[in-house]
Amino acid sequence: MAEELTGNVLVAQSGGPTAVINASLAGVIEESLNHGCIEEIYGGLNGVLGILQERFIDLAEEPQQAIRGLRFTPASALGTCRFKLRKDADLHRVVEVFKAHNIRYFFYIGGNDSQDTADRISKLAAAEGWEMRVIGIPKTVDNDLTVTDHTPGYGSVIKHVATTVRELACDAEAMGQHDLVYILEVMGRSAGWIAAGASLAKRRDHPEDPPHLVYLPEVPFDLNKFLDDITEVLKQQKYCLIVVGEGLVDGNGNYVATADGSSDSFGHSQLGGAGDYLKSLIDQHFSGVKTRSFRPGHSQRAAAANASLTDVNEAYLAGQAAVRAALNGETDKMVTLFRGDGDAYTCETSLADLSEVANGVKHLPANWINEDGTSLSYQFVKYASPLIQGEVDIPHEHGLPQFVKLGKVSVAPLLQPYEVS
């Protein structure tokens, strides 16, 4: 056991929200309450932005019911930011704020950029002789963090997307018309992890199940192959359900659709996102094919109704593990998830250096993409399937999910205001 460090906890969230990032927050809060050396539990509003501006709330003041409710409330209850600490002055200010509020434990829930921020804060605090422990907690729907087997947030978004594919399949099937194409555009930026996850909708030994074609950002888009792919599916199936990652690129690595109204390398005009773009190609090259394109956008990452219980539990576990690691003397680390070797899926936590996480991107393994470029191998299914198991029971009031809003009892600022540029 490390030497006991008495003081306050600060926890903050950063980057794009997920369905389970608040479960990690709940894990941090509830575990912190277990340890006598932790005096106050503060939440920083809007990530580092709120830290620079001393916008803290007292999380111990929140009703237990609210903390429990965080487990099924999507997005970030503390608010997030996309702000990057750019100047030395910013970093210095953060450490000054920590000193003023006796912050000895800092937990930062976020993706690559956030872990990089945590790393820099941790190193500057050490350099300035402020003893504290900094632990990162992973989150991102994009699943592109290195070192960890998978990232909290990913299981829920792919459970939702695969559920949507199943629902749309019922719809398309019912329409009873040949030459119908449904296109579902999903998030994931330059990574195909989410688009790949949609393929979980396919039942094993049912090759006819949708999605029939998955277009991944990892596979450069080829117009002729695309037209051939669709022709082939419509020969065999009554309809074709396509899933496309928003970050689909052409052979030169440029996004096929940027929603800015410009033309692509094929000279086709762009109508919006990648899904609308594929729709326009089909409309231009096929006659008699009815095409519909759907773009649920951010509602994917907020879709608590279809969240994965496994994901929620692991997000909570990651929050708990961060607190335990810090009390154990660890610092400048991020919690990682790894799976056991056995046949049955098990998930445990470990730690990795923040600096190791900050600078890498985990790609979808090339050999998990089948040779056709539009479907995923069994290895992928084996990897992703355990992450979507279990459903979350969300309390409803008047027929709608009763998400939690924190009371947000402010902590009085102790320093002069700071100008954020």
Add this chain to the structure above:
Amino acid sequence: MAEELTGNVLVAQSGGPTAVINASLAGVIEESLNHGCIEEIYGGLNGVLGILQERFIDLAEEPQQAIRGLRFTPASALGTCRFKLRKDADLHRVVEVFKAHNIRYFFYIGGNDSQDTADRISKLAAAEGWEMRVIGIPKTVDNDLTVTDHTPGYGSVIKHVATTVRELACDAEAMGQHDLVYILEVMGRSAGWIAAGASLAKRRDHPEDPPHLVYLPEVPFDLNKFLDDITEVLKQQKYCLIVVGEGLVDGNGNYVATADGSSDSFGHSQLGGAGDYLKSLIDQHFSGVKTRSFRPGHSQRAAAANASLTDVNEAYLAGQAAVRAALNGETDKMVTLFRGDGDAYTCETSLADLSEVANGVKHLPANWINEDGTSLSYQFVKYASPLIQGEVDIPHEHGLPQFVKLGKVSVAPLLQPYEVS
């Protein structure tokens, strides 16, 4: 009690699917099994199209588990069609098919057009001396059927849309940035019923709750007012969440967006649907405002995960009631839903003439739209709120909803093939 008419049941589904149209089918099947004078229970595939082509399945052959599963399986298990009986020859063929298969009870689950079809079939059968009973069962997410208080399918789609607004609200709130606009485009064609339903996401006595602005097809779109509306919301709120009906029209009654790339009456280029159109207007007229537009499309009407238990139960009840009415000697009627007078919501069934239903459209009452044109009155909330109560527990397998596919045991055709033109 009417004279007993012994023979077979034919049930079919038509028009766009909903989350609960299969619950009505289950109601028809399970109630039919209770009556000795009903010999066979046939399902017609793809609406009248399948009737013309004698594509029937034997529903009594389906496992009970499958019929039970219909209650939570979205879309139309029998398949639908948009085919209209145009020629006298078609109508005559339908009656010929009925005679060949001794169809004495015909139940048609659908919207206006389908009820019109049922009406014409019923009248021709009577004219040709074929004794039978024809009962329509209402369905449409658009909620625009007359005579009935509301339509099965509507409660589920607005529960889903209002849930999505709540989820997106968490997401937008978390982003912690001023001048953020989220736009959610919803279905409903020329009727604002679904867009209006999104306003249920607002908690009572929380005027700050989203949706902040609802643009209904019933209110002609005015650019200047739109820009003022947004300016006003962004003055008071951190973000602005807009819901827009896909059928939004300009002052001349033309759709503001037709996704065909043409220009509108303001000379703005069109980028897609109504939501993308509003996004383009904001991007052109505001600087520093970040806008995101979401178009979930058909996934709304198939969103079984957020279906309303009240809606499922009423859809089932409508199916049951149709069978009971037919056995009671009724024909050429559609089942309607009406609500009791008491304070607590109750729903019962009644009957209306098919001809009365077929030619009307139920509009959103003008006095349920507030004077601002972008919000709904308490009367609307009082009307719609009971329809979204209760959640449906969908069995999951391997982490995904286990929707039912019917085994579809074919009934042998008895007539010569018929050419559908």
